[in-house]
Amino acid sequence: MHYSRRQLLTALSLILFIVTAGTTALHAKRVAPPPVPPITLNGVKFTVDNQPGTMGIVTATDIRTGKKLWEKKMYTVLMNPFLEQDVQWVFIKKMEVHWPTGSPSSGNVTLRVTNEEGNIYEVDPATGQSRKLKG
Numbered sequence: 001m002h003y004s005r006r007q008l009l010t011a012l013s014l015i016l017f018i019v020t021a022g023t024t025a026l027h028a029k030r031v032a033p034p035p036v037p038p039i040t041l042n043g044v045k046f047t048v049d050n051q052p053g054t055m056g057i058v059t060a061t062d063i064r065t066g067k068k069l070w071e072k073k074m075y076t077v078l079m080n081p082f083l084e085q086d087v088q089w090v091f092i093k094k095m096e097v098h099w100p101t102g103s104p105s106s107g108n109v110t111l112r113v114t115n116e117e118g119n120i121y122e123v124d125p126a127t128g129q130s131r132k133l134k135g
Contacts, residue, residue: 033091039111041097041125044069046111050091058095058113058123070128074113074121090116098122 033050040046045061055077060069077090094114101108111123112133119135 030086034093036092036095039095039097044125048092048095052089055089055091060128072128072130074130075115075119
């Protein structure tokens with residue numbers, strides 16, 4: 001059988017496309033972490049910077065002075081050195097104000113932080129002290 005140059009180039013292009021498309025799918029990186037909007041409460045701004053080096057950290061900053069009041073790591077992710085790091089990352093997906101009594105007028109307020117694995121942490125906004133509620 002004799003193939004034309006054009007047929008060979010078409011076949012080669014198709015093979016290269018299939019091989020590189022499959023390789024890309026095998027080495028696909030995780031999607032970007034979810035954005036977590038900051039919360040402002042009693043003159044303090046609470047933020048989450050979902051980056052690999054700041055995974056699981058909540059920061060409290062005085063709005064008036066810009067001074068960092070506290071920074072708290074909610075959890076630690078133990079990394080397996082034999083796996084790609086990005087598929088092991090676990091970021092915070094939600095932070096919300098929670099009134100344990102169910103009423104904002106009680107003044108007793110906490111922050112609830114939920115990560116991508118569904119673990120929930122309760123944080124005292126004044127001190128940064130936290131405890132795991134679920135997970």
